[in-house]
Amino acid sequence: MIGHSEKAAQFLKDENRADWHDQTLWMVRQKRDRAAWSVPEWEDLREEASQIKNHALSNLDNYLLQFEEKVIGNGATIHWASDAQEFNDLILRIIQKNGAKKIVKSKSMLTEECGLNPFLEKNGLEVVDTDLGERIIQFRNEPPSHIVLPAIHLKKEEIGELFEEKLKTAKGNSDPQYLTAAARSHLREKFLAADVAITGVNFAIADTGTVVVCTNEGNADMGVHAAKIQIHCMGIEKIIPGTNELAVFTRMLARSATGQPITTYTSHYREPKAGGQMHVVIVDNGRSKLLGNETYRNSLKCIRCGACMNTCPVYRRSGGHSYNYVIPGPIGSILGPDSDINKFKDLPFVSTLCGSCTNVCPVKINIHDLLYDWRQEISEKKLLPLSKRYLMKITGIVLAHNTVYNLSGKVARWAIRNLSGELIYHRINVWGRERELPEVPRESFKQWYRKNTLERRSVNEQG
Amino acid sequence: MIKVGLFIPCYIDQFYPQVGIATLELLQKIGLNIVYPLKQTCCGQPLANSGAEREAIPICKNFVRNFSEFDYIVSPSGSCVYYIREHYNILDQTDQVKKVRQNTYELCEFIVDVLGMEDLKIEYPHKVGIHQSCHGLRGLKLGMPSELVAKQFSKVHQLLKKAKGIEIISLGRKDECCGFGGTFSVIEPEVSVKMGKERIRDHQINGAEIITATDMSCLMHLEGIIRRQNWDTKVVHIAEILNCNRL
């Protein structure tokens, strides 16, 4: 697998596109700032949201059972899946039992995580993603590059070309309104023909058994209302106690995500429609293990708003696909190694630890601290390359011993001053590819201090 | 009289002695009894940020040995101070360790918060852009980061705005990271340099002749790019500006 740094380098080769990507997401960050500033008690809300999540996670066992009871009482069916395989099989069973063939799906990172689409397609079913951005990347056979703006890596011209091929739109027309209208009529047919509608879940309310789905396009509603069978898929961490708590999150989610006061649609699904079926599928897939991990459990508080991606200067300049994990950016760099430490061991190092992510996070996950913690764990598990481990050992010895340090400093400064440019700016000097090394002084501060302060003082004292 | 220990981080010691000298001179002019312990090396951060916190422990211990006798420890580096304060929790919390963690200050913070001084009678007739280094800003809270909905302030601005002749320019992105990030600068060289270039660009289009910061590490990275590109923007550590005065 090509790691983040190579993919990022690739991404940056097209500088215009990289600049555009950075600026577009920076604009979203600015919208978020304005939206947050419109709520004077914003920081208190963050604290409250964080505490609600802490509370819900600490009492997850009770809340999940309460939720189950309510869901059943509402006439819906509840299912539990312990991992991705079980989840996929379960969904397939519901579909097959009903003889259904056509499925529409609104946005759900969980189904991405579990690989539901390819699994259902392999079983001869048609799954259509109905969120516009999701549909675009589905046409391109690509994973999302952002959790809220899945096709943010694409320019409208590319989407125009794609629709020309897939939806027979007019050649060369990339007017967003025109393209959206084309997608809409295409999706309308899919909605009307669907037997099953699958949605993700933003919040699951324990004391009412309701699932809440936030969208801007109303596509979750279109699907759910048109299809006979509705299936809502959620991770165990989506539970919140009640509607009062929901109010805190609906004030924060869209403001953090896109800078809107609230998503256009906040849909509450509580019971099956007449003659229909409502299924709620609760998935673990590693979450309860994460819950038991004192260091990283905070990451389960995530409400998938994407704010940490929009603000991350590294994400903005490397694109979501370079992270390789289903959830990119700062939070993905914590969740990735948790799902597979060997595969994603480079991700916690893909950060300057600037801390901006932690500050925008509406549920106050200490993202940059967790990245730092992962670095320690990855190093302790000896997953870093051998060369790097030795380098650390040697650096450790040099910096812990004053005399060794003084000597190596002298040698290094001498070397940079006296060796030829070719030697210094060798290919392995990664620093020097696009940066000069510092101009090296003849004496260190320590040498200067000895000469100018101590020696002078002793001369004075003797004199 | 209070006793102040001067900590000069390893890369400043080796590559930027003038920053150490400016810090020492400034604190002496203010009239402090300031001592530079000769057996100091580094705070341990370079290793810890790369994941080798364990290997850093002897370095941290050496730091504590050198500095525990002082009332205050002052350093011209927000990043190292942040590391000492936040991450020396990996050491046994002896009285000495606690004392060192509590009393280590970044230079500007020390002047504003401990000495309560704001006007250093600086003369600095230049157009200056202030790059707010992340560990100082978000870690030490030398200012209020733009992400937070709270009263905006900046201790560095506070100290510079009284300087005679200075023009502090405003930036398009007032506190975006420069892309140095310690080990990040060599693990992700392309992203690091791209971030650095844009940080410099932001200063240039807003008319800065000089970029200053509380951390020489950020400036070393930016200077490396500037020199490779043959641009004429200069980098100057905040201590050097604060030392241009009539104290």
Ligand code: SF4
């Ligand atoms: S970690 Fe925080 S900022 Fe990032 S997506 Fe999750 S809730 Fe949003």
